[in-house]
Amino acid sequence: MLTIGAKSGAQLLAGPGAVQVSVNGRSVEISRPIRSVTGVLYAPPDFFEKALFPLAGARGTWDPSQRLWTVTAGGGTAPAGPAAEPGAPVTVDVAVVHVDPSTQVVLRESTAARFEPQLVTSGIQIRWTDRKVVPPFAERRFDDPLVAAVRFEGDAVTVVFRDASLTAHAYPLTDPDRIVVEVARVVASPPIEPAPPPPPAVPGLTIVIDPGHGGGETGAIGPDGLQEKDVTLQIARRLAAAIPRVLSSRVVLTRDSDSGISLDDRTSLANHEKAALFLSLHANSSRAVGAHGSETYYLSLETSDRVSQDVARRENVAPAAAPGAPAANPDLDFILWDLAQSAHITESSRLAEAIQTQLNVVSKTENRGIKQAPFRVLAGATMPAVLVEVGFISHPEEEKQLRSAAFQESVAVAIAKAVGEFFGRRQPAAAPAAGLAVTPPPARSPGATPPPGK
Amino acid sequence: MSRRAAAAILLVMAAAVGLLLLVNRPASSRPTFRRRLPFLRVTPAVASVTARPGAPAAPVETVRVTLFFSDASEGKLHPEERDIAKPAEPGAFLRALFEELARGPRRPGLIGVLPPRIQLRNGFLMPSGEVVLDIAVDSSLSFGSAEELSIVSSLVDTTLQNVANTQSVRILVNGEPAESLGGHVDLTRPMGFIRDELAP
Numbered sequence: 001m002l003t004i005g006a007k008s009g010a011q012l013l014a015g016p017g018a019v020q021v022s023v024n025g026r027s028v029e030i031s032r033p034i035r036s037v038t039g040v041l042y043a044p045p046d047f048f049e050k051a052l053f054p055l056a057g058a059r060g061t062w063d064p065s066q067r068l069w070t071v072t073a074g075g076g077t078a079p080a081g082p083a084a085e086p087g088a089p090v091t092v093d094v095a096v097v098h099v100d101p102s103t104q105v106v107l108r109e110s111t112a113a114r115f116e117p118q119l120v121t122s123g124i125q126i127r128w129t130d131r132k133v134v135p136p137f138a139e140r141r142f143d144d145p146l147v148a149a150v151r152f153e154g155d156a157v158t159v160v161f162r163d164a165s166l167t168a169h170a171y172p173l174t175d176p177d178r179i180v181v182e183v184a185r186v187v188a189s190p191p192i193e194p195a196p197p198p199p200p201a202v203p204g205l206t207i208v209i210d211p212g213h214g215g216g217e218t219g220a221i222g223p224d225g226l227q228e229k230d231v232t233l234q235i236a237r238r239l240a241a242a243i244p245r246v247l248s249s250r251v252v253l254t255r256d257s258d259s260g261i262s263l264d265d266r267t268s269l270a271n272h273e274k275a276a277l278f279l280s281l282h283a284n285s286s287r288a289v290g291a292h293g294s295e296t297y298y299l300s301l302e303t304s305d306r307v308s309q310d311v312a313r314r315e316n317v318a319p320a321a322a323p324g325a326p327a328a329n330p331d332l333d334f335i336l337w338d339l340a341q342s343a344h345i346t347e348s349s350r351l352a353e354a355i356q357t358q359l360n361v362v363s364k365t366e367n368r369g370i371k372q373a374p375f376r377v378l379a380g381a382t383m384p385a386v387l388v389e390v391g392f393i394s395h396p397e398e399e400k401q402l403r404s405a406a407f408q409e410s411v412a413v414a415i416a417k418a419v420g421e422f423f424g425r426r427q428p429a430a431a432p433a434a435g436l437a438v439t440p441p442p443a444r445s446p447g448a449t450p451p452p453g454k
Numbered sequence: 455m456s457r458r459a460a461a462a463i464l465l466v467m468a469a470a471v472g473l474l475l476l477v478n479r480p481a482s483s484r485p486t487f488r489r490r491l492p493f494l495r496v497t498p499a500v501a502s503v504t505a506r507p508g509a510p511a512a513p514v515e516t517v518r519v520t521l522f523f524s525d526a527s528e529g530k531l532h533p534e535e536r537d538i539a540k541p542a543e544p545g546a547f548l549r550a551l552f553e554e555l556a557r558g559p560r561r562p563g564l565i566g567v568l569p570p571r572i573q574l575r576n577g578f579l580m581p582s583g584e585v586v587l588d589i590a591v592d593s594s595l596s597f598g599s600a601e602e603l604s605i606v607s608s609l610v611d612t613t614l615q616n617v618a619n620t621q622s623v624r625i626l627v628n629g630e631p632a633e634s635l636g637g638h639v640d641l642t643r644p645m646g647f648i649r650d651e652l653a654p
Contacts, residue, residue, distance in 0.1 A: 213637050220598035228598065263633045282638075285598025287565055288529035297599070300650055372650055373603055376633050376640035387638075389599055 012055050016041065016237075016256070023051050036256050057171070072117055073169040089132035092157070094150050096142045102184035103146040105159050112177040117170035120158065123147075124168040126179060127156040146183045159183065205249040207419065208270035210377065211236035212282040212387075215260025220285030222399035228283040229258065231402045235390060236281050238412035246420035249276075267380040271340075277351065277419065278385035280377050283402055285394035292398055294411075295389040296356040298348035299341045299379060300372035340380045347384035354422045355388055358414040384422075388415065493544040493579055495618035515540040519551060520615045522608045522652075523559040524567045529600050530653035531567075531607055533615075534559050544617065548577025548585065551612055567608040571595050575629065579620065584644055585613050588626040597636035606639045607651035614647050622646055 014021035016036035020029050028051050032044040045062040053060040053071060060071040091110040096103060113131040117124055135152035142149060149160040159168060159181050168183040211232035213219035219228025233255070240251040252273050254266040270278040284295065341348070352370045378385045390411050391398040401407040494517055516537040523534055538554060541547035552574040558566035571592035578586045587609060597605070610623045622644035626632065632641050 217637055218596050219637060220596055220601070228596075263637065282599055284600050286524075286529045286600040287567065287569075287604070288524055288526050288600075290527035291529045291600055295599075300648075373599070373638075374640045374645065374648070375599070375638050376642065377638075379640055387599070392598070392600075394598060394601075 012051055014041075014043070014047070014051070021047065021051050023055055073171055089134050090128065091134045091136075092152075093136045094140070094157075096144050096147055096150070098144050098146065102182055103144050105147060105150060105181040105183065107157065107179040107181065109177045109179065112172065112174060115170070115172070115179060117168075117181070119167065123159045123161040123166075124170065124181060124183070125156050125158045126170055126181065129155075131155070133157075146185075205247070205423075206252060206273045206275045207243055207247075207249050207277045207279065208252045208254060208273055208275040209236045209239055209243075210254040210266045210270075210278065210280040212280060212377075213260075214255050214258055217260050220283060220393045222285075222393040222402075223396050224399055226393055226399050226403055228285075228393055231283045231390070231393065231408070232281045233258070234405075235408045235412055238409050239279070239281070239415055242409075242412045242416035243419055246416050247423055263376040264380060266377055267385075270385070271380070271382050275383050277422075278378075278381045278383055279415065279419075280375075280385070280387040282387060282389050283391060283393040284389040285392060287394075289395075292392045292395040294356070294359040294391055295369065295371055296352040296359070297371050297373050297375060297378070297387040297389070298352045299345060299385070300374045301342055301345060340382045341378055341385060344381070344384050348378075348386055351384045351418070351422050352386045354418040355386060355415055358418040358421075359388075359390070359411065361414070492618055493547055494540070495616055517541070519554065520612070521551070521554055521559070522567075522611045522615070523555075523561075523564040524604050524608070525563060525653065526565050528653075529604055531604065531611065531651045532561075532564055532653050534561050534564065536560070544579035545577055547617060548579070548587065548613065549574055551616060552577065552587075552609075555608060555612060567601075567604040569595060569605075572605070579617060583619055583621045585617060585620050585623045586626060587613065587623060588629055591627050591635060595636065597638070599638045602634070602636050602638045603648075603651055605635065606641070606645070607648040610645045610648055611652070 012021060012023050014034055017033050018030075019033045020027045021034075022028075030044055030047045030050065034047065035042045045064070048069065049060055049062060058071050058073050060069050062069055088111070090113045093108050095106045095108070097106065098104075107126065111131075114129045116127050116129055118127070119125075133152070133155045135157070137152065139149055139151040144162075146162055146166055147159055148162045151158045151160060161168070161183065165186055166183055167186050168181055170179055170181045172179055211229070213229035213232060215229075217229065219232070221227055236253055237256070240253055243249060243251050252269070252275070254269050255261055266280070267278070284291070349370065356370050373387075375387050378387060391402050393399050393402055517540045518535055518537050520533045520535050522531040524530065525532055536554065538550055541550050552568075556566070556568045556570075556572075572595070573590040575588040575590050576586075577588070580586060589609075606625065609625065613623050614620055624644040625635075625641045627635065627641065634641050
């Protein structure tokens with residue numbers, strides 16, 4: 001859930017999947033639902049038009065052909081009620097005040113009138129829309145560092161800038177009725193710009209969360225019909241929200257919808273994102289009726305000794321491939337993928353311990369402990385990686401728990417807390433090791449820079 | 455005279471050579487069989503003699519095998535021994551082991567690990583010592599980690615425990631290499647004995 005607050009105290013609530021957003025308690029319908037793609041929210045143009053800009057007291061129009069927003073201040077909350085008789089001309093006088101670093105041009109009106117500000121090449125133009133204007137002068141030059149002149153033409157006034165590096169916005173004030181035009185240097189982003197996608201919060205530390213199963217692969221199914229793939233996605237979304245609260249990081253989900261992905265592609269995504277952690281979320285099932293509680297797994301390396309010998313033997317035979325070139329020997333590629341996690345196994349066991357400890361404390365599930373298993377999704381991860389079984393969906397009581405939002409949230413908070421602790425105790429120098437450049441055949445090169453989140 | 459004697463001697467020698475060739479022909483052209491590896495690890499159990507009155511005693515040669523089943527409480531694997539008819543070759547032995555696992559345990563407190571919709575299509579013992587189990591899995595089956603670990607561990611450990619001259623087990627799903635049975639346990643590589651799932 002996304003909450004946006006305006007200076008005025010107004011509030012906007014929206015979240016992934018929403019077709020109705022709450023603006024200051026009022027429900028506003030938008031044409032298409034808000035989507036979350038790898039942690040970034042995407043909204044249709046009318047979300048900005050109907051919800052976001054009015055919240056900020058602004059008005060925006062979207063030109064799809066140019067992909068350009070034209071945003072004007074004052075459109076949303078400008079007082080509409082005409083105080084004087086309609087059509088009566090408005091008398092305007094002008095004052096220019098420079099208070100470093102900006103200049104205010106105050107257009108005092110005899111009565112409140114509707115207006116539209118618009119940036120033009122020479123400056124900013126204010127056009128009165130419902131009244132004639134009685135100008136105090138045609139044009140007057142000012143000895144101001146930012147404003148060169150104020151020029152009246154018809155029912156509009158242009159505040160002429162000294163140079164092109166300036167921008168301005170205008171807003172109405174009352175008692176006395178006036179329009180204030182604030183002229184200032186362009187800082188980071190000018191007010192009239194297509195809305196840029198929100199940048200990732202903290203580049204550098206990325207955590208990949210993998211909601212197990214999805215699409216046609218339901219995972220385990222509980223006695224009351226609850227499907228593992230749904231539970232894992234719901235907890236993953238909660239965890240994605242919980243982690244940034246304890247740790248400044250960027251969170252990426254391997255899937256944010258009911259879609260199927262291969263196990264290797266999940267790991268590939270984490271490797272490609274150069275993630276600092278890989279958390280695969282699952283719900284357990286067993287034919288043993290007594291099986292219940294949470295478990296945290298890290299990779300079992302039972303066969304790794306033999307595999308290592310195998311690699312050494314093959315490396316002595318196979319010619320060294322150029323970096324980035326597809327591996328000439330698919331067996332070698334396959335074995336390297338298996339070895340990727342072995343470099344991080346100690347960290348993975350520490351992470352598993354941190355998570356299991358928190359799950360035991362917070363979720364009141366029985367400790368089935370920290371375990372090792374040859375899980376495919378962990379094998380190729382080039383970072384600390386664990387698979388969390390949050391509970392047994394095959395156990396009727398735990399199936400009920402797994403369905404409840406409160407339990408899901410407590411599990412997410414527990415895991416997030418453990419992640420925070422894991423990094424809290426970690427040596428700052430311990431960067432994700434890049435010693436093994438491991439890529440399975442369908443993955444992208446791990447050497448490539450991840451694209452900016454968009 | 456001496457020419458006639460020489461001709462007679464030559465004739466006798468030719469006949470002898472021909473006879474030798476005739477005698478040796480079946481032996482030399484017999485196909486050479488590769489030496490077959492013994493595949494029964496355990497000493498065959500004492501033949502159980504079913505002594506029914508009236509019926510002729512038909513001794514059935516049996517072999518004692520160790521099967522791994524799950525307990526009903528925690529889902530850990532426990533061994534159970536039983537005697538089965540001695541199989542003729544490795545493929546039949548692998549099939550017999552699978553069928554015994556599918557039949558389930560006899561000891562109270564244990565439960566079977568193989569769901570009914572998992573079948574063995576074929577089992578092979580490769581000359582390299584790798585066992586290949588090609589299993590048919592109904593697409594509607596779904597597992598959690600613990601259940602999948604039990605299935606795979608029981609298959610792998612039962613195979614390696616009983617079949618001699620094996621180092622690893624590779625599991626194919628519906629005739630093809632697969633990532634996993636149900637999204638968890640790595641099937642892309644041959645597996646050694648899995649100890650993590652055994653009851654302490």
